[in-house]
Amino acid sequence: xxxxxxxxxxxxxxxxxxxxxxxxxxxxxxxxxxxxxxxxxxxxxxxxxxxxxxxxxxxxxxxxxxxxxxxxxxxxxxxxxxxxxxxxxxxxxxxxxxxxxxxxxxxxxxxxxxxxxxxxxxxxxxxxxxxxxxxxxxxxxxxxxxxxxxxxxxxxxxxxxxxxxxxxxxxxxxxxxxxxxxxxxxxxxxxxxxxxxxxxxxxxxxxxxxxxxxx
Ligand code: GSF
Numbered sequence: 001x002x003x004x005x006x007x008x009x010x011x012x013x014x015x016x017x018x019x020x021x022x023x024x025x026x027x028x029x030x031x032x033x034x035x036x037x038x039x040x041x042x043x044x045x046x047x048x049x050x051x052x053x054x055x056x057x058x059x060x061x062x063x064x065x066x067x068x069x070x071x072x073x074x075x076x077x078x079x080x081x082x083x084x085x086x087x088x089x090x091x092x093x094x095x096x097x098x099x100x101x102x103x104x105x106x107x108x109x110x111x112x113x114x115x116x117x118x119x120x121x122x123x124x125x126x127x128x129x130x131x132x133x134x135x136x137x138x139x140x141x142x143x144x145x146x147x148x149x150x151x152x153x154x155x156x157x158x159x160x161x162x163x164x165x166x167x168x169x170x171x172x173x174x175x176x177x178x179x180x181x182x183x184x185x186x187x188x189x190x191x192x193x194x195x196x197x198x199x200x201x202x203x204x205x206x207x208x209x210x211x212x213x214x215x
Contacts, residue, residue, distance in 0.1 A: 011067055012038060012039050014038060014040075015028065015062055015064055016043050017042065018042065018045065019212060021062065022176065023075040023113060024061050024075070025210045026169055027078050027082070028040070030082050030091060032210070033091065034083065035086070035088050036085075043061065045060060058073065058074075060074065064078040079169075083166070090165075091166040102159075102160055102166050108145050108148065109149070109170035110174070111145055115138040115139075116174075116182060119182075120181050120182075146190070149194060150191035150194050153194065154193065157200070159171055159197070168197070169206075175197075
């Protein structure tokens, strides 16, 4: 995998991503676990010179560019595609109920990332424009979601039981994002089982290699 500037042309598949996006990290972990080769194009969608809107009209990363130039977004669509094109280590079960339970975990974990990113952005606004009530509302979602994750994980090794899958990847990316942006949220002490899950995940090269860069 090579990190290339945004203007590199290539027939190889590309992932357009920022290195801090938890949604992009989910895609990077999935691609690594599935041994899918691609070029990583780092593009920060908030920068003036971003080219993300040329690939995704919503202006958000991650975007996956296929060999023929077709673009895929958002992260849930991308990871489902990557899982379906490579037979290596399925990350989504085939059976409807187990499959939808994994996607439910993913929705919960992505929801934590959305709420956390909302708080992060709100806090970057001028102090007098920030809404404390809005911030509290989002932090409440994060707390409630962590509570549910911890309860559903229980004393299992992985989120849905004995097999590692997309539910663990999505959850690990959400926990990693909280650790990165909100070190003051004490989820490790409140939910030791989530902390242990995160430690287990960080032993995997896919997680270690995609950790957010030091701030
Ligand atoms: C969320 C992507 C997103 O919010 C997904 O891919 O799963 N549902 C989408 N990306 C953010 C960066 S981050 O918070 O990960 C983004 O690109 N924001 C730019 C913007 O203009 O909103």
